[in-house]
Structures are given as C-alpha cells and as structure tokens.
Amino acid sequence: MGLFKFSRSRSLWMMHFCTGCGAIEMPPTMTSRYDMERFGIIPMATPRQSDLLLVTGYLTVKTLKRVVRSYEQMAEPKYVIAFGSCTMRGGMYWDSYNTVKELDLYIPVDIYINGCMPRPEAIIDAFIKLRDMIDKGEANAWKNYRDNLDWYKQNQAKVFDINKWSAKI
Amino acid sequence: MRYFEYFVGPQHVGVTGNMSYHLWADGDEIKKMITSVGYLHRGFEKLMEYREWVKNVPMVPRICVPEPDVNEVLYAMGVEELSGLVPSERAQYIRVLVLEMARLSAFLFYFAGAAGALGLYTIPQWTIGDRDYILDRFEELTGGRAYHIYTTPGGVRRDLPDGFKSRVQETMNYLKKRLIDYDRLMFENAIIVKRTKGIGIIEKDYAMNMGVTGPNLRASGIKADVRKDDHYLVYDKLDFDVPVVGDGDIFSRIMQRRLEFDESIKIIEQVLEMMPDGGFIEKLPNPIEWKVPAGDVYVKLESSKGEFGYYIVSNGEEKPYRIHVRGPSYTHGIQVAQEKIVGMRIADVAPFLFSLDVCPPDIER
Amino acid sequence: MSLDVEESIKQDIDLRLKDIAKCEIQRERRLKLYTGKDRVIPVLGFLKSYGFIHLAAISCVDWLDDGEFEIVYNLWSYRDKAGILVKTRISRENPEIDTAIPIYEIAETYEREIHEMFGVNFPGNPNLTSLFLEDWNGPPPMRKDFDTRKYAAEKYGMRDLTEQLKIGMDKIKGVRDGDEIL
C-alpha cells in the first residue's frame, strides 16, 4: 500500500481546464523554464484520466456547472488546487453578479494559492505541498465531498439547478 | 440527415481558453458550429461603474489576460483625453516600449498555441520558455509578471530602472537568435505548410465586412494598422513596416505574426534609442475626489489580436458612467469562426481557432 | 494639425443627411453623428456606402435620469482613416430599435449582447438568444437600476469569518505584545 501512496503523490495528472486568468501562468509552469514534469505532473486531456483539478481563478456560474461535472467525473482519489484570491473570497470580483465567491462551498479544495495571480514558483510550491499532504494522508478533500455530498449539493443548488446540470453520483 | 454531434470545450485542449464550440459533423466534415461564450463573463463593465476612476486601473488589465498592458494604456488614454491630460514624451515612449514587449510576449504565446494545435509540442516549450525572459524584464520594470498595473492616467508609475535599456536590448538579441531555430522548426516545416496552406481561408471583403481587425485582417490582404491609421502615442515618429501576407489561410495568419514579430523588435530597438529624458508622470488631482469632466470618447489601439477599443462615457462624477470594451476577438471569435469553419475537417478545427488567436476573456469581459 | 478630411466628411454628411442627422467633429479622426431612432438604418446605409465599412462596436448607454437608452454605433473608414460615432436614443420603457444586420452582418453578436445586458429588443435579428449568461433569472444586468452588489450578496452570500479573523488578530496581537515567540 505504501508503494501505491508513493506513486500517487509522485504521479499527478492534472486536468487541462483553464477556468480563469490564472491559466496564463500555467504554460510557463508546464514548459521549459519551470518544467513541472519534473514532479510527474503532466496535463491530461480528459477528467477521467486526471487526478488533479486546478481551478485557475474565478469561476462564473456557467463554468462552475462544468467544473462540478468534470470534478465528479474524475476517479478517486482526486485533488483540487484553487488559484488566486478570487477563489477564496471573490477577490477583485467580490461584487460581480456572475462569479462565485467562495469555491469550497461548491467543491472541496485541498490547497489554496493566494495572490493575483500566483507566480509559477507559488504553483510549484503548492504541488510540493500537495505531495507532502498525500504522503502524510492529509489530502482528503475528496472524502469530504463524498461524506458531505448533501451539503455541497445544497450549496450548488443555490447557484444553479443541479438537476439539470450536475450528474448524480 | 442526422449529423454527428461533437463538443469542443470548455474542458478541452483544443480551445484557446475557456470557451466551447458545439459542432455537427458529417463524417469528418464540419457542417455547422455554434459558439458558446460567457464562461469568463465577470461583468467588468458593470464593476467599473461602481469604482472610482483610479480604482479601475488595477481592474482593467484583467480583461485581456495574455496581453494586459493594452487595457491599461487604453484606459489611461481615454481618461487623459476626457480630462485633457497630456503625458510627457518620455512616458509615451515607455508606454510604446511596454506595449511592444507585451505584443512580443503575446506573439510567443500565439506561436505556442498554433504549434501545439498542430501537434508540434517542442515549439510551445521553447517559445513559452523564451517568453519568460520578456516577463523578467516586465518584472524588473513593474514588479509583476502577468499583470503589471504600470500605466496610469497621466503617465507611468515609475521610471526605467538603471541599465534597463541594455537588458532589454540583450533580451531582443537573444530572441533574434532564437527566431532562427523557430524558423527552422516551425515556419519552414513542410508538414506545417502542408497542413495549413489553403485551409480556413477568410476572404478580403468578408474579413472587412465582418469587422475582423489586426493581424487577421492583414493576413487576408488589407493593409490596415491602427498604429499607422489612427496613430496614438509616438507611433508616428517611429519607422516600421506593416507586413501584409494576403492569402487569408491558416498559414498566412501564422506567418503574419512571424513577420510582425520582427517589426516589433525593430520598434523596441528604436524606442530604446530615441527615448528622451524627462518626467514620467503628470501631477494628478486627489485620486479619491477626482472628477473626470463629462463627455464620451472612443480610444483604440492595435493589440496583438487586433483593434482593442474603449468607449468611455463620463458624466462628471467620481466614477465612470459607462465603459464599453471592444475586444478584438469579439468578431472573429464568434461569428467569423462560426461561419468559416463549415466544410473544414475535424482535425483542422483547433489549428483554425488557434490561428485566429481567439482570446475568450476579451470577448466576454 | 489640420482637420481637412474631417471637414470634408462633415460637409458630405451634412449635404446628404441634412434633415435627419446632425454631425460634429470631436477631434482629429473622430466624428459624432446624432440621429433619430427611425433614421438609424438609412443613416448607417449611407455611411457604409460612403466608406465606413468597419463596424467596430455597438455600445449601449443607460441614461436612467433621462429614461432613455443611447445606442452608439462605432464606425471606421479604412479609406479616410476616420471614425464616427452614430448615436441615437430610444425610450427605456419600450426599448426597441431595428436591427443593423442588413447593413452590417457583424451587428448580430453586438445586438445579441445588448439584448441580453440591457433588454433592448432588435426586431429582425434572428438570433437574440443569451450570449454570456446562462439560466439568468435577474433583470438585465447592465441596466443602471440593477444593483450588482445587492444581487451578489444575496446569491453568493459569503460566510461570516469574523470569528476566524478575531482569532487571527489575537494571534497577531499576541506576537506584537511579545507573548509568543516569533
């Protein structure tokens, strides 16, 4: 089992989903200057194959529906890293009519990176932290989602019609 | 006849950001497409009405993520025109420097996207890695990598650091050296030529009528550049060409950017040489009580994607009355892509969209 | 700077559209034209044939106090290198104006956006579906009487974090007073 855990923390496939402006710092993180493939992190094209969801910035309601759906399609164990101030408390868009303010009301979040927008060093730091957390068995947000599904669904229902937009687990 | 339904995005590698396309295909041929945008709609125009004139300065760069400086400069230009401020010449030169550096970084991003869409994964690694050297210069100048919040109404926030010019020149020399490699690998690559020539043609008249602007319009064969036609800042004093490729297909759109890349380096070198001494910011009124005189103004400039415009209306209060942002992708990202993609193969969808340089945040704001 | 081109455009416009439009020069390469709601389409038709082929944008301004919407067509001529803002006002009660699609095909998307954001109706536009918003249940959001702060607070209500903040503040205070070792 230890081997599985070891491999789990060293082979994180992230979902290729640029949800907001934080996505602009993802290419530098992926490519030759910062090269996150060193840590076994590579972008994957579909949610089914990926372990890691990066919510790169504010989520509009329209995107949130897709994010929730993509998140539910990922195979467990799965991890979420949220980027930027706007996922924590709305950030710059705290009074916008179309963005959600606190992301962890709708999907569980393992790590928040602050800043607008986080630098590649901060992103890599988050990856290393997530690796340590998985090694120690602390990255359990996905269990949280499973256990408190009703609470999450209730929050999602406040923002959009879950019967229409979200898959049932 | 029932067609094969197929979605591209928002969670897909083949979209240029957070947007989606709903495709109907007959075999391998696209019959119909509907663009769906709005995944990034934050209501900027509404939010700006709620904030004081100065507080909007950090707000605007978020509108176009790959090239944020155009928004700052445009907003500053608009407010200056309304309130009658004229920035010093040095500030104007610095703005041109910042704009052209932003253009270079946006073009490097574009090359990465276009090459990635065609399956050449070495070019993204190189260009985005090299783009970081430009970002380093930005960081030195402004303190930020992605969002700089450097240009404010009245000038720029601070002067150039010591030795900055020579370091920019070094970066330019490095990029010129790298361009040889890019040319060999990408722009002269036989398979890229084969894949992109004659595909996704946007005709001259059609492009003009549909409001396509910038490099896409020039790639279709019309010599129109806001820098020349509606010259702003100090572009009329600089010597540069406006290349026109003219075939209107994917390849010519990629080549158009490649040629403009050279021109931008030329502009930067001139700016470094010609930059006069002087102040970099004008004296501004108390920012909290600053009331910009009533009136309306449309300012525009040439971004790497086309004509970026701000229509600013003031009613003489502390806050803007209305700001309308005209993003360059608005035209070619929705209607043009929708109409021109019909008849294309599924494999060409991503190269076509990447070649148009559709940037969703400036469509949706 | 000379305004020869602008003057000549103004003269031509004044000559042709004497009764239905008022033209003025704003500055170098910028003109403005005011016209009535019903005259917009002929005016745009004339301007396009005159050379203003590029429709850069259609903006809408909500003049709440006047009870009117101002629709601004933003045109540019590649030949004369000049831009013109065509402005017209429509009432806020029954906002409706003919579509500009027959003249400028690209107007479709702009009108779609204005329809969604301001609730202005464009008879003749076949595609007035929602563009940016999805399942939107509030009033058109860009109208001046729509309060985004109130709406956001109601819909996305943020959690009250005063307790946590207090704990954090106490910690900081403790550090400052020297109770805790840094």
Place this chain on the structure above:
Amino acid sequence: MAIIIKILEYILIAFGVAILGLIYGGIGRKITARIQNRYGPPFYQNILDVLKLFGKRNEASHGVMFDLGPVIALTGILTSLMFLPLGSSTPLISFEGDIFVLFYLLVVSPLGMALGAGEGANPNATIGIARGLTMMLGYELVLFVSIIPLMIHYDTASFYKLVQMQGTFPNWNFFPFFLSAFAGLIALQGMMGLQPFDVVVAPHEIASGPMVEYSGRFLGLLQLWHAIAVIVETGIIADAFLGNGGAGWFILKTFSLFMIVIMVAAIFPRFRIGQAVKFYWKYPLIIGLLGFLVLFIWR
C-alpha cells in the same frame, strides 16, 4: 514439467518486457524533455504512473465490453510477444508461417481497444477508433512490404528462422535491404503512434481519442499494453533488420530504434489522417517496393 517451466519463463519475460517498456517510455520522456530545453521526469516515471492508476479507488465503466477492451488489448500484445524472438532466443511458439500470425495478432490489440472504447460512446473515442483503424491500413501495408523481401530471400515464413539465418553484425539484413529497412522504420513511427502519425490520440483534436473515457485500472492496463507494444514493435524491426544477438544486444537495438522514433516525433507536427495514409501509400510504399530490387541484384 518442461511446459510449466516454459510458461513460468514466459510470464517472467512478459513481466520484464513490461517493465523495460515502461522504462523506455520514461527515458523517452526525458529525451524529449532535453530536446525541449527542460529537465524532464525521472526515468521511472511511467512505472509510478501505472502503479498510481492501479491504486485508484473507482473508475467509470460503461459496460462489459468497455471493461474487457483493455484486457483484449493486453492479451493481444502478450500473445504476439510469444511469437517474437527476443534476439537469438527461441520464442515460445515458432513454426513455419508464424510471421503472418504475428502480424495478425498485432491487429488484435487495436481491435480490442476499438471494441472497448466503442462502447464508451464518447464521440472523441469514436473518431479516434475510426482514425486508428484507418491508420492501420497505412502502416501495416508498408510493414508487410518491407518484410516480404526477407521472407523471399531466406525462403522461410518463420520469424525465428529468419533471425537465425541472418547472423551477427556484418551480416545484418540492414545492409543489403536498407531500402526495406527504411520503409520499416517509417512504418514503425506510425505503429508507435507518434508524430507525425499520432492522429489517434491527438489531444488538441479529439482529447486523447480512444482512451478518453478510460480511467483507473483500465487506463493502467492500456499503459501496460503500450509499454509492451513499444518493445514488440521495435523488436520486430530490430529482429528483421539488425541481426541476432543476445538479450543485451536486443535491448540495445530496440532502445536505439526507440530513440530515433522519439527524436523524430519531437520535431514533427501531426498529419491529418488523410494525409498520413496518403503519405504511407506513396513514399514508404515506393521505397519498400524498390527494396524488392535487392532480391534480383543480390541473388
């Protein structure tokens, strides 16, 4: 008794080949990374990936065939491994005409994948399958054309005999049959599904194609299939053209071929599917057919 030892031996070989294939993949990623000016993952990264996939808690299933697809794919490639002489060692099964069987078996894996992914009913997967099967029409023909001269020359259709008769270094088939070898090498590029022939997965177009719906253990099986396929595919070319030799030589030869393929892949974009098949039916096929001339000249 002998048969049990043989089976045990085969299981060991299959396991070793899988690990070797995963390490090749890891080194391949590292080489690509170096071409792209970066550091790259550790060479054992692919092993970690597979382990992680097998450690996943749940995975989506779309029916029995969907689950069986990866199993069929893996079985197909494991069976073809039985027919492949690893260097000079005797393969598990060898008889006159086993080359044809081997080539048939190579088709089983993509077909299994097609059956499985087809039940997923994801449009991306469907397009990917269609592309994969079309692509096979291209490279299989070229591969066959490049091998047939050897069969005529040695007058045998047994892969093992063909390799044995060829001898060591200066007597490699590569030297007389260099045209065929070249055609075979181009076919290898397509068989491995790498640029410019990676139309099947093409992330920008169809989001990794047939694999789009697979997750967890099924994806792990597919990764294993891929790893073994790397050895089998490079092994066919190495055996046919690069002489026989011990296991060490076999590894060296297959690895060199793999390196060439990886390096070519790093500097080429992707063909459109039509262009790829047309390309195969043009230049490599002509080169392969020219390879027949050697028979008349040399004999």
